[in-house]
Amino acid sequence: MDTKHLGINSKLIHAGYKPDATGSVSVPIYQTSTFAFKNAAHGAALFAGEEDGYIYTRIGNPTIKALEENVASLENGCGGIATSSGMSAVCTVYLAFLESGAHVVSTASVYGPTRGLMEKEFARFGVQSTYVDTSDAENVRHAMKPNTRLVYIESPANPSMQVSDIAAIATIAHAQGALVVVDNTFASPYLQRPLDLGADVVLHSVTKFINGHADVVGGILVAKDPALYKRLRSVMISSGCNMDPHQAFLVVRGLKTLGIRVERAQQNAMEIARWLEEQPEVAMVRYIGLESHPQHELAKRQMNGYGSMISFELKGGFEAGRTLMDNVRVATLAVSLGGVETLIEHPASMTHASMSPEARRAAGFTDGLVRYAVGIEDVEDLIADLRQALDFVSAKSNKPKHEPVGTL
Numbered sequence: 250m251d252t253k254h255l256g257i258n259s260k261l262i263h264a265g266y267k268p269d270a271t272g273s274v275s276v277p278i279y280q281t282s283t284f285a286f287k288n289a290a291h292g293a294a295l296f297a298g299e300e301d302g303y304i305y306t307r308i309g310n311p312t313i314k315a316l317e318e319n320v321a322s323l324e325n326g327c328g329g330i331a332t333s334s335g336m337s338a339v340c341t342v343y344l345a346f347l348e349s350g351a352h353v354v355s356t357a358s359v360y361g362p363t364r365g366l367m368e369k370e371f372a373r374f375g376v377q378s379t380y381v382d383t384s385d386a387e388n389v390r391h392a393m394k395p396n397t398r399l400v401y402i403e404s405p406a407n408p409s410m411q412v413s414d415i416a417a418i419a420t421i422a423h424a425q426g427a428l429v430v431v432d433n434t435f436a437s438p439y440l441q442r443p444l445d446l447g448a449d450v451v452l453h454s455v456t457k458f459i460n461g462h463a464d465v466v467g468g469i470l471v472a473k474d475p476a477l478y479k480r481l482r483s484v485m486i487s488s489g490c491n492m493d494p495h496q497a498f499l500v501v502r503g504l505k506t507l508g509i510r511v512e513r514a515q516q517n518a519m520e521i522a523r524w525l526e527e528q529p530e531v532a533m534v535r536y537i538g539l540e541s542h543p544q545h546e547l548a549k550r551q552m553n554g555y556g557s558m559i560s561f562e563l564k565g566g567f568e569a570g571r572t573l574m575d576n577v578r579v580a581t582l583a584v585s586l587g588g589v590e591t592l593i594e595h596p597a598s599m600t601h602a603s604m605s606p607e608a609r610r611a612a613g614f615t616d617g618l619v620r621y622a623v624g625i626e627d628v629e630d631l632i633a634d635l636r637q638a639l640d641f642v643s644a645k646s647n648k649p650k651h652e653p654v655g656t657l
């Protein structure tokens with residue numbers, strides 16, 4: 250069935266797979282490393298690329314293909330490349346498009362290990378990188394060099410929640426012959442489609458919204474055109490960072506409900522963000538859906554919704570953040586996001602601990618920032634949970650600085 254004309258919820262269910270010869274309605278798990286050839290001529294034709302078919306699972310596998318075709322259709326791209334993790338998708342992009350002497354412009358608050366991989370590993374091979382606040386496209390223009398091959402943006406970014414103007418940045422990058430890669434993990438293809446806005450490659454940690462059930466680590470790349478697709482696929486195959494068929498089966502299963510999960514989670518998030526703004530312990534709330542968010546209007550234009558990631562700053566700073574995290578009961582203290590369960594974490598001591606305090610400030614967040622990834626629980630329970638945990642925060646801050654010495 251051609252799914253091009255279908256809406257996104259129909260694509261989520263139908264794109265990339267139709268019942269196979271057995272009639273199996275759900276995608277079968279082809280748990281095999283290798284595929285038998287009909288005869289020597291068939292094997293030769295597959296290797297020569299003269300015939301479509303499967304050779305070996307690192308190169309391609311029908312279960313993995315179902316996922317790749319589904320996400321490629323959601324992103325309006327020409328092909329998907331599933332990878333073992335989000336980070337292996339990042340590594341594949343770097344390997345595919347960079348060489349010694351090349352330069353990258355990237356979002357300053359990009360995912361910690363994405364920056365680490367570039368600054369610690371690719372730098373050893375002579376790749377240069379510049380990190381700027383890409384929420385102002387002019388910063389990208391100023392950072393471009395004659396050897397800039399890649400503009401790598403994350404929007405919305407983590408945990409600053411800054412939104413970058415993908416179309417404006419693509420215009421700037423393309424004028425200088427650089428490719429634009431967008432890490433679309435935080436938005437998911439349900440809320441944002443960077444290829445439609447001018448990006449060349451989209452990247453996801455499928456660990457987050459795409460799988461959505463906190464039981465798989467994986468990644469995927471979607472390319473705008475066949476040449477980029479071929480290049481990325483070739484690097485994935487030779488570096489061996491392919492996804493596994495069982496992993497792909499779980500992701501396909503989780504992906505089907507992306508639309509209803511995202512809708513419910515963002516409805517919860519909007520209510521929680523507005524409520525948080527009114528709590529006396531809270532100094533600042535960053536949620537893209539709030540009018541107070543600096544790029545709210547851009548997000549409205551560029552995305553189909555505001556998602557379910559909230560960052561907020563407690564008046565009591567670092568210590569208050571820790572108290573809050575130690576006292577939530579419905580939300581779970583854990584890194585990651587995009588699952589059905591609500592997670593809370595402290596970027597400065599956890600996900601972004603490898604950045605210096607100065608780099609954290611430059612990336613637009615403070616040491617007292619709390620990241621709250623809203624799930625699909627009942628919103629009343631999440632709010633009551635936050636309120637009782639905030640009571641511990643205010644009880645602590647009202648305590649006298651020095652304990653009474655006591656009576657004799």
Ligand SMILES: *Cc1c(COP(=O)(O)O)cnc(C)c1O
Nearest residue numbers: 334335336360434454456466467
């Ligand atoms: C989690 C994450 C990654 C890395 O993905 P893994 O699946 O953990 O390897 C990359 N980018 C963003 C924005 C992420 O949240």
